[in-house]
Amino acid sequence: MDFPAVSLRAILPAIVILTTAALVLLLDLLPPRERKGHLAVVSLAGVVAALLATTWLWGGESRAFRGMVVLDGYALFLDLVICYAAGLVVLLSMDYLRERGLESGEYYALVLLATVGMMLMASAGDLIVVFLSLELMSLSLYVLAGYFRARLASGEAAMKYFLLGAFATSFFLYGIALVYGSTGTTNLDRIAASASRDSLMMVGVALLLVGFGFKISAVPFHMWAPDVYVGAPTSVTALIATGSKAAAFAALIRVLVTSLRSTQPDWTVLLWGLAAATMTVGNVVAIAQSNLKRMLAYSSVAHVGYMLIGLVAGGVFGTGAVLFYLLVYTFTTAGAFGVVLLLEHAGGEGVSLADYAGRARRHPILALVLSLFLLSLIGIPPFGGFVGKFYLFGAAVRSGYIGLAVIGALNTAVASYYYLRLIVYMYMREPEGVEAVSTPSFAGGLALAVALVGIVVLGVVPTPFIDLAQAAVTPLLR
Amino acid sequence: MESLALLMVFGFAAAVAGALLYIPSLIAPRRETPIKLEPFECGKDPVALPEGRFAIKFATTAIFFIIVDIELMFLWPWAVLYRTLGWFGFAEMLVFLGILMLGFLYIWRKGGLEWD
Amino acid sequence: MQTAVFFAIAAIAVASALGLIVRRNPIHGALFLVVNLGSVAAIYLMLNAQFLAAAQVIIYAGAIMVLFVFAIMVLIPGKEETGPDPLRPFRLVAIPFGAFLLVEILLMLVVRPAPPREPPGAEGGAEAIGRLLFTDYLFPFELTSVLLLAALVGVLALAKRKA
Numbered sequence: 001m002d003f004p005a006v007s008l009r010a011i012l013p014a015i016v017i018l019t020t021a022a023l024v025l026l027l028d029l030l031p032p033r034e035r036k037g038h039l040a041v042v043s044l045a046g047v048v049a050a051l052l053a054t055t056w057l058w059g060g061e062s063r064a065f066r067g068m069v070v071l072d073g074y075a076l077f078l079d080l081v082i083c084y085a086a087g088l089v090v091l092l093s094m095d096y097l098r099e100r101g102l103e104s105g106e107y108y109a110l111v112l113l114a115t116v117g118m119m120l121m122a123s124a125g126d127l128i129v130v131f132l133s134l135e136l137m138s139l140s141l142y143v144l145a146g147y148f149r150a151r152l153a154s155g156e157a158a159m160k161y162f163l164l165g166a167f168a169t170s171f172f173l174y175g176i177a178l179v180y181g182s183t184g185t186t187n188l189d190r191i192a193a194s195a196s197r198d199s200l201m202m203v204g205v206a207l208l209l210v211g212f213g214f215k216i217s218a219v220p221f222h223m224w225a226p227d228v229y230v231g232a233p234t235s236v237t238a239l240i241a242t243g244s245k246a247a248a249f250a251a252l253i254r255v256l257v258t259s260l261r262s263t264q265p266d267w268t269v270l271l272w273g274l275a276a277a278t279m280t281v282g283n284v285v286a287i288a289q290s291n292l293k294r295m296l297a298y299s300s301v302a303h304v305g306y307m308l309i310g311l312v313a314g315g316v317f318g319t320g321a322v323l324f325y326l327l328v329y330t331f332t333t334a335g336a337f338g339v340v341l342l343l344e345h346a347g348g349e350g351v352s353l354a355d356y357a358g359r360a361r362r363h364p365i366l367a368l369v370l371s372l373f374l375l376s377l378i379g380i381p382p383f384g385g386f387v388g389k390f391y392l393f394g395a396a397v398r399s400g401y402i403g404l405a406v407i408g409a410l411n412t413a414v415a416s417y418y419y420l421r422l423i424v425y426m427y428m429r430e431p432e433g434v435e436a437v438s439t440p441s442f443a444g445g446l447a448l449a450v451a452l453v454g455i456v457v458l459g460v461v462p463t464p465f466i467d468l469a470q471a472a473v474t475p476l477l478r
Numbered sequence: 479m480e481s482l483a484l485l486m487v488f489g490f491a492a493a494v495a496g497a498l499l500y501i502p503s504l505i506a507p508r509r510e511t512p513i514k515l516e517p518f519e520c521g522k523d524p525v526a527l528p529e530g531r532f533a534i535k536f537a538t539t540a541i542f543f544i545i546v547d548i549e550l551m552f553l554w555p556w557a558v559l560y561r562t563l564g565w566f567g568f569a570e571m572l573v574f575l576g577i578l579m580l581g582f583l584y585i586w587r588k589g590g591l592e593w594d
Numbered sequence: 595m596q597t598a599v600f601f602a603i604a605a606i607a608v609a610s611a612l613g614l615i616v617r618r619n620p621i622h623g624a625l626f627l628v629v630n631l632g633s634v635a636a637i638y639l640m641l642n643a644q645f646l647a648a649a650q651v652i653i654y655a656g657a658i659m660v661l662f663v664f665a666i667m668v669l670i671p672g673k674e675e676t677g678p679d680p681l682r683p684f685r686l687v688a689i690p691f692g693a694f695l696l697v698e699i700l701l702m703l704v705v706r707p708a709p710p711r712e713p714p715g716a717e718g719g720a721e722a723i724g725r726l727l728f729t730d731y732l733f734p735f736e737l738t739s740v741l742l743l744a745a746l747v748g749v750l751a752l753a754k755r756k757a
Contacts, residue, residue: 481639536664536667537664537665538753538754540657540660540661540664541661541745542746543660544660545742545745545746545749547653547656548653548742549739551648551652551653552738554648554720555723555724555727556728558720558724559721559725559728563724567728570728570732570735573736574736575739577736577742577743578742578743580743581742581746582746584746584747584750585746585749585750589754590749
């Protein structure tokens, strides 16, 4: 029989993370039984090793396992984004879980398994692999969302995420089936080669977009996001908001740009509508939120809208801008959720807008850091958010989607209201009630520092990273 | 025709099972006592069935069963082709089972299979 | 012969599906679902997809149904909980959806669109599946085990962990 070559090199970062997950599970069985802090350190070491593996592979390009897996600059760039997201989340989880007495091997193992799924989504060369890795990521995240079993909100989050996620998955699977029916293959390159555009294909593409739309939480498939973001442990919320979104975008872009190229005019129209609706609904609804996690959830929905602009614009500039924005967004959002996590009370309270009144007086450094992240989210120089938006809107104008760019700019103005309102609350309001003193956390501080350096570097010297992002998407567009 | 043979196996199994149930009712001695006539169901009180609820513990076991069941579905094609696949297939199946056995070891040592 | 067998099985499938909806007792509904899954497995067998038929019986009619029955037994409502269904008016939504499906089927009968492309390799036995599983689909096969590992750890994290 003609067996395929087992070239683990092509999926080395994912293999490193998977091995780490196995190691965490084995170490969890050994003593000490009570303290599990060392598992977080092992997980972090694994993520760093994967980061090193990614840089070691940089520039490589190959296909493995009969085209099931693709190693290219695109996959490696997203591996980088996902590694940063996972690393920040592990750092943030350490003290967060220890203070609540909920450290466990399962938690870190599931975070790592979700990361494996995310990485494979970025390097999938076949719809079957996209589906399986999507499920690996989602399954781990469903469980993690309900990790705080004693909290009703956490259980509700897991339940909602799971039910709606399973529903979306079935749409996705049906889409794969129809695309297969139309082209006779699930391989992304061969789907591209068949250049099918019949009605079966059209319905299939629409269903695939529904599935992806759910995972990136684009309007009207965003309903789950606010409840899940609020109910899930804040460290998990950060992972859902950054890593899972980056991975879903990774697979979405690869599927749309390479294999569904023949239907580009059709999905561009759909994405135009999605982008406009997602930006507007996300920002407008965020204004009405009094819970900070919920506000950030709607803000992350809005940012998906901005990124979809780049996908509509297309080409090296548009798609490259999306990748760059994903990198910036990951640092900014993980950082913002990180501050919220550090200021959260043990019972899950202390995340409402009123709780943040006068925070600057009690936690001057954290308030300042949060303000910087919020300014980056608005898109104010010299932070990465500004450059990211600049390139996205620029790509839209360049491709002739001036209307979309205008909607995006108007939305940025709307968004600045609720971000600035939070800053005003922190600096110009009197504190209300008593506040539990949160213990300073070295790991949490390190995570915030990494994220902060990230957005400043991306904002001040963006050019090399833009070049990297554009080089990463070039092989997709050939 | 493969399916015909399959159908015959089903038919034969049904006949044997039916015979095993029917023949004793003809030839076996009957000495009925009140206890023997009580309905019997393993694990729970049969009389309370419509009102009572099952312990949720059953569900965890059932989920583990589904996972192992799915694993089993992958073993079947491998077993059919065992000789053709040779050492390559053996190694790949070891990887597949190894990953799953790691999970099994984990839930076992963590007490996931304990009743309480 | 083939057609006659197909219609017999299809009739059983439709009848059991109706039974599933009509019966009030959820356990009876579950048993009808078993019959339905079994008859669909028989249709798979007629389509020469033996592996799929076996998977349908072993995983769906076997394992998943066990979970269904457990869920029913755990959640079976006591007397105090059975009031009028607050979502009853929503049943009316079924009418436009049903009408839409009916129109779709009629449209198919009238238009008769081109059949989907014939998939390569129509063999569906365990041997054919095995050949694909260990060559072209080796990677998804191994990935499945990781997915199952995540499921195992996830069940433990949700159901068995202390606190």
